[in-house]
Every structure is written in C-alpha cells, then in structure tokens.
Amino acid sequence: MFAFAKAADSTEVPLAEGASRSPRAGAAISLDAVAFSFDTGASIEAHLEVPAGQLVCLVGPSGSGKSTILNLVAGLLTPTRGRVLENGAPITAPGPERAMVFQDAALFPWLTLRKNIEYPLEVAGVSRAERSDRSEALLRLVHLHRFAEAFPHQLSGGMRQRGAIARALATDPAVLLMDEPFAALDAQTREILQAEVERIFLETKKTILFVTHNVREAVRLADRVVLMGTRPGRILRTLAIPLPRPRAVGDEHVTALANEIAAEIRTEVEKIAKEEADDAWVVPGAPVRVDPRRNLGGGI
Amino acid sequence: MASSLGNSPLLPSPLAVGRSLVHAARDGTLGRAIGTSVLRLSFGYGVSLVAGVALGVGLARSLAAKQAFGPLVLGLSSVPSICWLPLAILWFGLSETAIQVVVILGAMLPIAVATEGAVRQVNPLVVRAARTMGARGPRLLFSVVVPAAFPGIVSGAKLGWTFALRSLMAGELLFVSGGLGQLLETGRDIGDTTLVLAVIVSIVALGRASEWLLFARLDREIARRWGTEAA
Numbered sequence: 001m002f003a004f005a006k007a008a009d010s011t012e013v014p015l016a017e018g019a020s021r022s023p024r025a026g027a028a029i030s031l032d033a034v035a036f037s038f039d040t041g042a043s044i045e046a047h048l049e050v051p052a053g054q055l056v057c058l059v060g061p062s063g064s065g066k067s068t069i070l071n072l073v074a075g076l077l078t079p080t081r082g083r084v085l086e087n088g089a090p091i092t093a094p095g096p097e098r099a100m101v102f103q104d105a106a107l108f109p110w111l112t113l114r115k116n117i118e119y120p121l122e123v124a125g126v127s128r129a130e131r132s133d134r135s136e137a138l139l140r141l142v143h144l145h146r147f148a149e150a151f152p153h154q155l156s157g158g159m160r161q162r163g164a165i166a167r168a169l170a171t172d173p174a175v176l177l178m179d180e181p182f183a184a185l186d187a188q189t190r191e192i193l194q195a196e197v198e199r200i201f202l203e204t205k206k207t208i209l210f211v212t213h214n215v216r217e218a219v220r221l222a223d224r225v226v227l228m229g230t231r232p233g234r235i236l237r238t239l240a241i242p243l244p245r246p247r248a249v250g251d252e253h254v255t256a257l258a259n260e261i262a263a264e265i266r267t268e269v270e271k272i273a274k275e276e277a278d279d280a281w282v283v284p285g286a287p288v289r290v291d292p293r294r295n296l297g298g299g300i
Numbered sequence: 301m302a303s304s305l306g307n308s309p310l311l312p313s314p315l316a317v318g319r320s321l322v323h324a325a326r327d328g329t330l331g332r333a334i335g336t337s338v339l340r341l342s343f344g345y346g347v348s349l350v351a352g353v354a355l356g357v358g359l360a361r362s363l364a365a366k367q368a369f370g371p372l373v374l375g376l377s378s379v380p381s382i383c384w385l386p387l388a389i390l391w392f393g394l395s396e397t398a399i400q401v402v403v404i405l406g407a408m409l410p411i412a413v414a415t416e417g418a419v420r421q422v423n424p425l426v427v428r429a430a431r432t433m434g435a436r437g438p439r440l441l442f443s444v445v446v447p448a449a450f451p452g453i454v455s456g457a458k459l460g461w462t463f464a465l466r467s468l469m470a471g472e473l474l475f476v477s478g479g480l481g482q483l484l485e486t487g488r489d490i491g492d493t494t495l496v497l498a499v500i501v502s503i504v505a506l507g508r509a510s511e512w513l514l515f516a517r518l519d520r521e522i523a524r525r526w527g528t529e530a531a
Contacts, residue, residue, distance in 0.1 A: 075432075102429060108447070123443075124434065153527030
C-alpha cells in the first residue's frame with residue numbers, strides 16, 4: 001500500500017525540484033560546553049560535536065536531556081552556559097535551516113496536507129508556483145501525493161508522520177531534528193519509516209539529530225549513538241556504529257549492538273528508579289531462587 | 301381552573317397567536333420591528349465580535365494585558381448587560397447609542413472570555429512547530445494561533461450572539477425604540493397577549509434563522525477540517 005517496494009524509483013525524485021537553489025547539504029552542529037537549567041531545578045550538561053552529514057541518535061532514559069538538546073539546537077531554548085553552533089556560527093533563534101519533527105506530527109489540523117507542507121515555504125516568502133512544485137515533489141518523496149488534499153485527521157499516524165517529515169524537508173534545511181518521531185507508531189509502521197528516514201538521509205546528506213527511547217532504532221539508523229544519563233542530564237558515552245547502509249530490519253549486528261547498549265541504559269534507569277522509590281526498592285529478578293533439581297542446562 | 305385559563309385572554313390559543321402574527325406581518329409592524337432589531341444587532345454584534353476577539357487574543361497572549369484587564373473583564377462579564385442601561389441612558393440619553401452600548405457590553409465580554417480560553421488551549425506543540433519554521437510575531441498569531449483557536453472562537457461568537465440578542469431585547473423593552481422589544485411592550489400596553497406571544501415566536505425564529513445563516517456553515521467547515529462531530 002505504501003509502495004515502499006518501489007523505493008528505487010523514488011530515489012530518482014529530485015528533492016529540490018522546483019526550488020531555485022540546489023539541495024542544501026548538512027551542516028556541522030556543535031554543543032560547546034553547554035549547560036541548561038530548568039526552572040524546576042533540573043539541569044543538563046553536554047559537549048557534543050556532530051559532523052556535517054552525520055546521523056546521530058540520542059538515547060537514554062526520560063529526563064536525560066535528549067529533547068532539551070534538540071530544542072537547544074533548534075534555537076527554541078537558549079543555553080544557560082556555553083554555545084550552540086551551526087557551522088561555527090552561534091544559533092540564537094529558530095530558523096528554517098533547522099527543521100524539527102515531533103513525536104506527535106504537529107501538522108496543522110486546519111490545513112490540508114499540501115498546505116501543511118507549503119506553510120514553511122510561505123513563511124520563507126517562496127512564490128506560489130514554486131511552493132506548489134516543491135510540495136508536489138515532497139508529497140511524492142514520502143509517497144503521499146494521493147492524499148495531498150486530505151486533512152490530518154483523515155490520515156493514519158504513520159502517514160501523518162511522513163507528512164511531518166515532508167513539511168520539515170520543505171525549506172531544504174541543513175539539519176533535521178527528530179524528537180522521538182516514531183514513538184507513537186506501531187512496530188511495523190515504525191520499521192517502514194526507519195527505512196524511509198535512512199533513504200532520505202542517504203539521498204539528501206543532511207545532518208540528522210534523532211532522539212529515541214528505542215535502542216534498536218538508534219543502532220539501526222545512527223552513524224553514532226550518543227548515550228545519555230540523568231541527574232544531571234549528560235552524555236555518558238558516544239558509540240560509532242560502523243555498519244554498512246542501508247541496514248536491514250532484522251540485521252544481527254544491529255541486534256547485538258542494541259542489546260549491549262540496552263544493558264547499559266538499564267543500569268541508568270535502575271539508578272533513577274532507586275532514587276525515586278525508597279530503600280525498599282529491589283532490583284527485579286535479583287533474589288530469584290533457583291531449584292537445582294530443575295536445572296534445564298546452562299545454555300538456555 | 302384549566303378551563304377558565306383556557307378561555308382566558310391571558311393564555312390565547314396557538315391559532316389566535318398565529319392570526320396575530322399574520323396580522324402584524326400584513327400591516328408591516330412586524331417587518332419594521334424585525335428590520336430595526338436586525339439592523340441594530342448587525343452593528344452591535346459586529347463591533348462586539350471584532351473587539352471581543354481582539355481583546356480575548358490580547359488577554360491570552362500578553363501578560364501585561366492580562367494583568368491590567370483580566371480581572372476587570374472577568375468581573376464585568378458577570379454583570380447582566382441590562383444593568384448597564386441606566387448608566388448608558390444617563391450618558392447618552394434615550395438614544396440609539398445607549399442601546400448599542402448595552403448590546404456591545406453584553407456580547408463583547410463573553411466573546412473575549414471565550415476567545416481567551418480558546419487561545420490559551422491551543423496545542424503548544426503546534427505553536428512550537430510553527431516557530432521552528434521561522435514563523436513569529438503577527439504572522440505566528442494570524443496564521444497559526446488564531447486558526448488553531450478557531451473552533452473555540454466560534455463557540456464564543458455563538459455565545460456572544462445569544463447575549464447580543466438578549467441584551468437588545470431587554471434594551472428595546474425599556475424605552476420607545478422601534479424594534480421587537482418595543483412591540484412586546486406595545487402588546488403589554490394594550491393587553492394583547494396574542495401579540496406578545498407572536499413577537500416571542502418571531503424572536504425564536506430570528507434566533508434560529510440567524511444561527512443557521514451565521515454559524516451552520518462554519519460548524520460544518522470546522523467538522524470537516526478537525527474531524528469533529530458537526531453540531
């Protein structure tokens with residue numbers, strides 16, 4: 001139904017068709033000793049270099065500052081300390097060269113899908129003719145041209161999210177910021193959209209910062225996975241994922257790496273749980289008594 | 301008792317009311333009265349709508365406006381609009397202006413309160429998304445915040461319409477003014493209950509017709525876009 005089997009055709013859709021300029025390549029992003037404090041007292045600290053054209057996934061438990069980093073790069077938040085740079089220039093405000101995709105697609109309910117995709121172009125002052133050429137190309141890129149005149153409520157969750165990706169790509173941004181974009185989708189749709197993101201990434205060479213709770217998703221998509229911890233929110237470590245692209249859904253290397261990282265995150269999550277619960281907290285599964293007569297063998 | 305009331309001129313039969321309606325329509329009194337009232341409503345409601353929505357958006361978006369006028373608007377919106385009439389008459393005399401002041405005060409404040417609520421309830425994510433696309437200032441307000449609040453603003457506008465109609469009738473009742481309110485008063489003066497009820501029927505019809513003309517299409521459009529149930 002989504003015609004993803006024909007992905008080979010769609011790679012030929014020129015992304016900047018109708019745009020007067022050539023597609024913008026990714027920009028380098030750096031968080032230079034950045035700190036941000038919330039009114040609630042929570043805070044995050046981060047130092048991160050994202051080279052141009054890399055796909056970096058931020059993973060970690062809730063409260064580790066993944067979304068905050070995205071909002072800082074978007075320019076929606078201003079760091080308390082340090083600097084956020086795009087190609088060496090400080091980011092001071094949101095702008096069309098850094099587009100964001102949210103967990104809830106956040107399409108405008110009063111506009112058709114086409115008008116939604118054209119909205120950022122309208123803000124940027126692009127002419128009507130060029131807007132319509134560009135939205136047409138983007139609708140094809142995400143396989144939604146048949147639904148151009150539909151309102152968001154008439155689309156499925158996955159379609160809405162693809163629409164949101166098309167809208168984010170409309171202004172041909174150098175950086176794509178994705179804040180748990182697939183968290184609310186079912187597993188199948190999620191895998192299809194992961195493939196879509198990888199395809200768009202390979203085609204456009206944009207810098208992508210992708211926040212997720214899902215370690216498999218991170219390992220499948222990322223050039224580098226940034227592992228984050230809490231209290232304060234900070235970067236624990238960065239892992240390169242040197243697997244070839246495009247990556248398959250059930251790739252065993254992806255699975256193996258994901259399990260490794262998941263174990264590390266679990267330690268971090270248990271730390272929070274212990275702090276939030278009282279002393280009576282017991283790590284689940286720890287005091288399991290094993291009956292020696294029912295030994296099923298070590299290999300299982 | 302029922303039979304005595306049944307024959308009483310105090311509770312005329314629907315047929316008698318119908319006859320009175322036809323009579324008033326034929327000799328033109330009803331038409332003139334409706335015309336006068338509708339003209340007043342159009343002006344008063346138009347002003348209330350523009351001012352009320354502007355005030356509501358201002359209260360929702362500006363902390364300074366909220367602090368300066370918020371409690372005042374909320375407080376005054378609980379004053380029944382007819383209570384303004386004595387003051388309006390002292391200020392403007394027995395005039396068109398006095399009636400309009402009552403209509404506008406009666407309708408504008410509920411519209412402002414409803415609009416403020418609607419704008420405050422706009423999904424912050426939608427606004428954040430628009431900001432990442434570079435929208436800010438008046439463009440953000442008019443192309444995102446107001447459209448997003450539109451269903452709530454329309455509810456406020458409907459509420460305002462009924463308030464405007466009520467205020468107008470009350471205002472027209474109290475002094476010689478032409479209009480449906482005065483025709484009610486005429487009915488009372490000459491002891492003609494059939495005329496009073498005929499005017500009430502006309503007011504019901506006016507309310508239904510205007511709602512249908514003004515809001516039915518908006519409701520359908522909102523339902524189509526937002527995917528909500530049409531009223």
